[in-house]
Amino acid sequence: MKKIFHISGTTIPGGGPEHIFQLLKRLNRNEWKIIICTSKDGPYWEKFNSLGIKAYNLALRILSLKTSFKLFLILRKEKPDLIHTHGKGPGLYGRIISSFLNIPVIHTFHGFHYEDLPIVTRWFHLAVENLLSLFTDHHIFVSFGEKNRARVLKFLDEENSSVIHNGIDHEYIRNLPVTRNAALKISDSENWKSKKILGTIARLSPEKGILCLLTAFSKAIKKTPDLRLIIIGGYPEEHKDYYLRVKNLIDKENLTDYVRILGYRQDTVKIL
Incomplete structure (x- = not known):
């Protein structure tokens, strides 16, 4: 061996x-x-x-x-x-x-x-x-x-x-006993039930382009006001400044009611 x-x-x-x-x-x-x-x-x-x-x-x-x-x-x-x-x-x-x-x-x-x-x-x-x-x-x-x-x-x-592309355990995902309502509940987004929800799963660091995503999203909701955005991912200590820039942009663009940052989650696939 x-x-x-x-x-x-x-x-x-x-x-x-x-x-x-x-x-x-x-x-x-x-x-x-x-x-x-x-x-x-x-x-x-x-x-x-x-x-x-x-x-x-x-x-x-x-x-x-x-x-x-x-x-x-x-x-x-x-x-x-x-x-x-x-x-x-x-x-x-x-x-x-x-x-x-x-x-x-x-x-x-x-x-x-x-x-x-x-x-x-x-x-x-x-x-x-x-x-x-x-x-x-x-x-x-x-x-x-x-x-x-x-x-x-x-x-x-x-x-x-x-x-070699990252693989996805599609059988595990397909067999998850989860509904949209359950996913909204565990992500504290039950009031978004009637909304169109976008989502990304990414670490909050510069190479992931979260600031670009938020800039584009702020323009998109002006045309489609019922859009909402969930970001699943935290940040390592060396990227705390980037996280603060993300939070500042959300405040500046008045996106607080439109965007939720959930941090690191063990139930990411269920929410997805």
Whole structure:
């Protein structure tokens, strides 16, 4: 049996942790022994543990020599056959350490964003990604648009990269015992029963474009006043300023009665 070691940055609810959870849930246990290293900062920690896999708790979204050394020791001890990194911080740690330990590594980009960065930060970000691509055996993107944006990386090509879309457990969704009225109740939107409701599920951070969505929505309700908007998603501490900008825009455009931000939810699919 081979051993695979996943490295992720957070267990706070979001697309990345759910992607990883579904992946681990469906890996063939007769072929792979699974280990994950991530931060015990959210409910997905318990979900990973419910799969009966070994989990290490490390904060990998902040750069630290101490953290790198701890991860190096863990990987040297576990001796995995394959490392799979997810996201920026874990990708930096995992891919560099894998080169020292001579372990093959796959990296999944859960978003490739650089266009809106200040020019110096953008240059540094792309320089680091170009360097890391030399240590990466295969790159995985969750959409073709994401892969197209990443073509600025010099060492990325069709042989060392693939697009694998996020999957949806349609059977689970189809069999959920939930009605529109029940969804309105659990989202505190019962007074919107007769309204046309739009919704988005996204972290409140710049790359998700929530400010653009609200700007467009404020124009749309002038033509269609019975529209309402539900936003499901919270924000990491580093994006608190963005969250405040979102709240300020809602107040400025008098959208308080039209928009609801529900934060992180465990019942997101039921509301959807």
